[in-house]
Amino acid sequence: MLLIGGVDKKAPAKATKRPNIVLIVTDDQGWGDLSFNGNSNLEPPNLDQLAKTGAYFENFYVQPVCSPTRAELLCGRQFQRLGVYATSAGGERLNLDETTLAELFKKAGYQTAAYGKWHNGMQPPYHPNSRGFDDFYGFASGHWGNYFEPLIEHNGKLVRGNGFLPDDLTDKGLDFITRNKDKPFLLYLPYNTPHSPMQVPDKYWNKFEARELTKKHKDTTLEDITFTKAALAMVENVDHNVGRILNKLRELELEENTIVVYLSDNGPNGWRWNDGMRGRKGSTDEGGVRSPLFISWKNTIPAFKKISQVVSTIDILPTLAALADIEVKTQKPLDGINIESLIFEDNPSMESRFIYNHWNGKTSVRSAEFRLDHENRLYHIPSDRGQTKDVAKNYPEVYTSLLSARKNWLQDIPEPSTDSRPFTIGHPEFKTTQLPARDGLADGAIDRSNKYPNCSFFTNWKSIEDTITWDIEVLSDGDYEVIMYYSCAEKNVGSTLFLEFGTGKLSKTITAFHDPPLQGMENDRIPRIESYIKDFKPVSMGVIKLKKGKGQLKLGATEITGEEVIDFRLLLFNKLN
Numbered sequence: 366m367l368l369i370g371g372v373d374k375k376a377p378a379k380a381t382k383r384p385n386i387v388l389i390v391t392d393d394q395g396w397g398d399l400s401f402n403g404n405s406n407l408e409p410p411n412l413d414q415l416a417k418t419g420a421y422f423e424n425f426y427v428q429p430v431c432s433p434t435r436a437e438l439l440c441g442r443q444f445q446r447l448g449v450y451a452t453s454a455g456g457e458r459l460n461l462d463e464t465t466l467a468e469l470f471k472k473a474g475y476q477t478a479a480y481g482k483w484h485n486g487m488q489p490p491y492h493p494n495s496r497g498f499d500d501f502y503g504f505a506s507g508h509w510g511n512y513f514e515p516l517i518e519h520n521g522k523l524v525r526g527n528g529f530l531p532d533d534l535t536d537k538g539l540d541f542i543t544r545n546k547d548k549p550f551l552l553y554l555p556y557n558t559p560h561s562p563m564q565v566p567d568k569y570w571n572k573f574e575a576r577e578l579t580k581k582h583k584d585t586t587l588e589d590i591t592f593t594k595a596a597l598a599m600v601e602n603v604d605h606n607v608g609r610i611l612n613k614l615r616e617l618e619l620e621e622n623t624i625v626v627y628l629s630d631n632g633p634n635g636w637r638w639n640d641g642m643r644g645r646k647g648s649t650d651e652g653g654v655r656s657p658l659f660i661s662w663k664n665t666i667p668a669f670k671k672i673s674q675v676v677s678t679i680d681i682l683p684t685l686a687a688l689a690d691i692e693v694k695t696q697k698p699l700d701g702i703n704i705e706s707l708i709f710e711d712n713p714s715m716e717s718r719f720i721y722n723h724w725n726g727k728t729s730v731r732s733a734e735f736r737l738d739h740e741n742r743l744y745h746i747p748s749d750r751g752q753t754k755d756v757a758k759n760y761p762e763v764y765t766s767l768l769s770a771r772k773n774w775l776q777d778i779p780e781p782s783t784d785s786r787p788f789t790i791g792h793p794e795f796k797t798t799q800l801p802a803r804d805g806l807a808d809g810a811i812d813r814s815n816k817y818p819n820c821s822f823f824t825n826w827k828s829i830e831d832t833i834t835w836d837i838e839v840l841s842d843g844d845y846e847v848i849m850y851y852s853c854a855e856k857n858v859g860s861t862l863f864l865e866f867g868t869g870k871l872s873k874t875i876t877a878f879h880d881p882p883l884q885g886m887e888n889d890r891i892p893r894i895e896s897y898i899k900d901f902k903p904v905s906m907g908v909i910k911l912k913k914g915k916g917q918l919k920l921g922a923t924e925i926t927g928e929e930v931i932d933f934r935l936l937l938f939n940k941l942n
Contacts, residue, residue, distance in 0.1 A: 441695075867912055867914070
């Protein structure tokens, strides 16, 4: 028996019907981007209500950037163990011998879906459809270049989105809930906002455009007010969509059998109010890694239950599995722990442990009361959340303990210095594989459209000496139709390209011009740092015979008739047999 609010109650794990799971993750939303946490700049009533109807965690920590947090959430293990070391170009992929949350729940009889930003591998078997999710709609890259009717994918097939992307993702979630209302389901909603580009419908932007913000970053010289307003408008859109999900659960009478989890993947993507905490996205300080965490389960989890113990993203998988009475059988041991007792017990005991935050060679360690930062300064967090006073001399034993713990942890799970994993093509269970510019390497004078590879394209292709290559592994023999997405000015029509791998080779002459303008700036509320996009044209290069094995795939040109060859975005491989 568990004691909840002074009344004996059976542990929910003993329930005869397994609960549904709705797991919502926002992208680049800071701990302070909520009125529940004290930010009077915005009004997200649905998120406030979600926080009050269940447990909310005062000291919940994620990693400083997107893909590491998502990997830990999916696997319950530290991200360095998982093969994740970067946010693009293959470094975001989960190793294939890892077991995901979706795989565990699917094996237990759950219907599973992921709608949104995946960011843990694009090509099968790294793709979400091969990591336990029956249905996937969204994008697998780290960020996307357009949020209004973008070109995204549905189970590997490229499709055109409908309206504003977070609204569209929510539509898919509502349909999934409705279709599976009589079955246990796991719905993963990793929204793409408030990550840049800062695009949001007028309905939300108009509310903030002329508003005077009352809460600002502690150093106002760092804050871009327009960026902050756009981010807060995007959070209010997220709130609207969370409300739609909660209303659907209520409408279908699923509230009492559905666990709703809400968190963000890292700190805020700009300098804005975050309750005085030091650091933002990318930082291992409190401001970069402290996230909201709400877990609601009507009439099972106590309402308005504040939990002050230090917990981490790695704890989500074992906790949800325990709540659903699912046995955790994984190939590798978990780093996370089941925190069910914190949710249900009045005075839970919890063994002392450390939470590690790491990125870009910087590591900090959080204990129950202290944080050791990457520069070996010690802070007492309950009295100094802003990390302003180094107290290492006041607590020498604590200081020595945290230094030793970090040293041992870094020795236990060192980051990979190289990545020998090729990009995969031709998984036997999947017809289509994407190979984007993001994952390619350009030789010579070919440029990326932006230094951030995600959603970029290759341009400035002016020499037949220059090529684009990918290290790939073909997983099954076969004939593959290759679709290339390109743009080309009319004066450059006539160039001939080749694609080769092993003994297979294709040749294609560009006979139609397609010269669309760059897009994105028309919807941006503030100039972006990522690449703008184009409406690239698909053209069949023909059918290539690929043999199983590893090697280099090369895209080049044998003839250039104008000033440039093409701008290149993507190859699609469709297996024909």
